[in-house]
Amino acid sequence: MTSRVVIIGGGFAGLSTAVHLSRHTKPGDNVEILLIDRQPEHVYLPLIYEVASGGLMEAGKEHSLKQGVSLTFDLDGYLTDYKNVRFRQGEVTDVDTEKKIIKLSSGADIKFDFLVMAMGAVSNTFGIDGVEKNAISLTSLDNALKIRKKCANLMTECERKLRPGVNMVVVGGGPNGVEVASEMAKALEDAKRECDVVCDWKITIVDAGPKILSHLNSMGSWIANRRLKKLGVTIAPGTFVKAVKPTTVLVERNAKLEHVSPFEKPTRIKSDLTIWAAGVASRPEWTAWGLPTDERGYIKALPTLQMFGTNHVFVAGDSASIIGRRMQQRAPEAMDQGKSVAENLIRVIRGQSILRAHHDRVWPFAIPLGGANAVSSFGPVTIFGIVGYALRKAIDLRYFLGVLPVTRAISVWWHGGRAYMKND
Ligand SMILES: Cc1cc2nc3c(=O)[nH]c(=O)nc-3n(C[C@H](O)[C@H](O)[C@H](O)COP(=O)(O)OP(=O)(O)OC[C@H]3O[C@@H](n4cnc5c(N)ncnc54)[C@H](O)[C@@H]3O)c2cc1C
Structure with missing residues (x-):
């Protein structure tokens, strides 16, 4: 009898599950894998800051910028390398784990024997007024x-002398906020120089915490601070965003932190473009679907990555809360969980009763800082500059090798590297 495994979400965790299942099942296992995602492609999110800032004044560049981060699922696309994996584009609107059926927004019902929930998380707006409407979250x-x-x-308006400058606010001083702010600063300077545009720009990073990149050791955070200042980026730590308006961001100091915020009183910062990079939250639909969730709304799973109360539903990636523990919501961790889910699924399909517990690891960070520059810290060790950048490129390659056959992985990585290197 054929076992049908349905995976919801073709992000890091879902894709890794599909690839490992396909690579490690034998024809005798009779496994059929259906990957469902509302998007037609898998996106390598760690590099989308390059898409946001790439060749700002060059028309027709979107296609090559997209190629370095997206792997299309369609039949002529990349999943053809995995014979027993099929892809269906669709938005899942309901899950019935008892009847083993999921519903798509098109009205279609899809049956499964085993289900993998790998739907990721959503941008956390903290319910702040105007974020949804007036800011753009860097999540897709x-x-x-x-x-x-x-x-x-x-920038074109500056070129035509319709505005004197560009004001940008990046909310969130974590890796995403820092990488997009530094790359944007570099891109705006390049655009000014190469296209002779007279334009004053100002980028402000606003963060509620005491410093940017607070998860790095203090050396790493200091290096990033110094580099951002060199690039001309203003940093406002200890500052809360109270509201986002079409051309301003209302901020006030975090009263718990003395003398950290540059703002003594509530202030409106000019912002023609507000980028939201303030972290992630759970998807509200999971509670509506009656799935077991923890107090933060993430799906509760056992160390075997089986959803609480079931043997046939697994959870992986940003969606999972493993016995109440907060796992690192990171790409390599999501991929590792996908691999563990695939291994356990194979055990269940082969009738084995003992499953392996997933052990999370601490993964190093390598955060780009504009151009061929990045900072990486692992415990007390900090690597930065071009060496940090090389490490970051190696991490990107390792990812592509994890989900693609070797020649294809090198080709996608090389293509993206070439397109983005022009920014560097
Ligand atoms: C801008 C950005 C930069 C990042 N940079 C790094 C980095 O440098 N290093 C690092 O380690 N981590 C990074 N991360 C974090 C990392 O990307 C996440 O931890 C990782 O994506 C989690 O993988 P996932 O598979 O759980 O979710 P995702 O990769 O988010 O995948 C979830 C998938 O589910 C699909 N989906 C959701 N709901 C539905 C539905 N109802 N129906 C159908 N499909 C659905 C989505 O379309 C998506 O494809 C970054 C994240 C962002 C946003």
């Missing part, structure tokens, strides 16, 4: 392209 390829377009339009 579409939004990265929107940011690029808006920024290019603002």
Whole structure:
């Protein structure tokens, strides 16, 4: 009898599950894998800051920028390398784990024997007024392209002397906020120089915590601070965002932190473009679907990555809360969980009763800082500059090798590297 494994989400965790299942099942296992995602492609999110800032003044560049981060699922696309994996584009709107059926927005019902929930997380707006409407969150390829377009339009207005400058606020001083702010600063300077545009720009990073990149050791955080200042980026730590308006961001100091915020009183910062990079939250639909969730709304799973109360539903990646523990919401961790899910699924399908517990690891960070520059810290060790950048490129390659056959992986990595190197 054929076992049908349905995976919801073709991000890091879902894709890794599909690839490992396909690579390690034998024809006798009779496994059919259906990967469902609402998008037609898998997006390598760690590089979308390059799409947001790439070749701002160059028309027709979108295609090559997209190629370095997106792997299309369609039949002529990349999943053809994995014979027993099929892809269906669709938005899942309901899950019935008892009847073993999921519903798509098209009205179609899809049956499964085993289900993998790998739907990721959503941008955390903290319910702040105006974020949804007036800010663009850096969480998808579409939004990265929107940011690029808006920024290019603002620069064109400068070129035509319709505005004196560009004001940008990046909310969140974590890795995503820092990488997009530094790359944007570099891109705006390049655009000014190469296209002779007279334009004063100002980028402000706003963060509620005491410093940017607070998860790095203090050396790493200090290096990033110094580099951002050199690039001309203003940093406002200890500062809360209270509201986002179409052309301003209302901020006030974090009263718990003395003398950290540059703002003594509530202030409106000018912002023609507000980029939201303030972290992630759980998807509200999971509780509506009656799935077991923890107090933060993430799906509760056992160390075997089986969803609480079931043997046939697994959870992986940003969606999972493993016995209440907060796992690192990181790409390599999501991929590792996908691999563990695949291994356990194979055990269940082969009738074995003992499953392996997933052990999370601490993964190093390598955060790009504009151009051929990045900072990486692992415990007390800090690597930066071009060496940090080389490490970052090696991490990107390792990822592509994890999900693609070797020659294809090198080709996608090389293509993206070449397209983005022009920015560096
Ligand atoms: C801008 C950005 C940069 C990042 N940079 C790094 C980095 O440098 N290093 C690092 O380690 N981590 C990074 N991360 C974090 C990392 O990308 C996440 O931890 C990782 O994507 C989690 O993988 P996942 O598979 O759980 O979710 P995702 O990769 O988010 O995949 C979830 C998938 O589910 C699909 N989906 C959701 N709901 C539905 C539905 N109802 N129906 C159908 N499909 C659905 C989505 O379309 C998506 O494809 C970054 C994240 C962002 C946003």
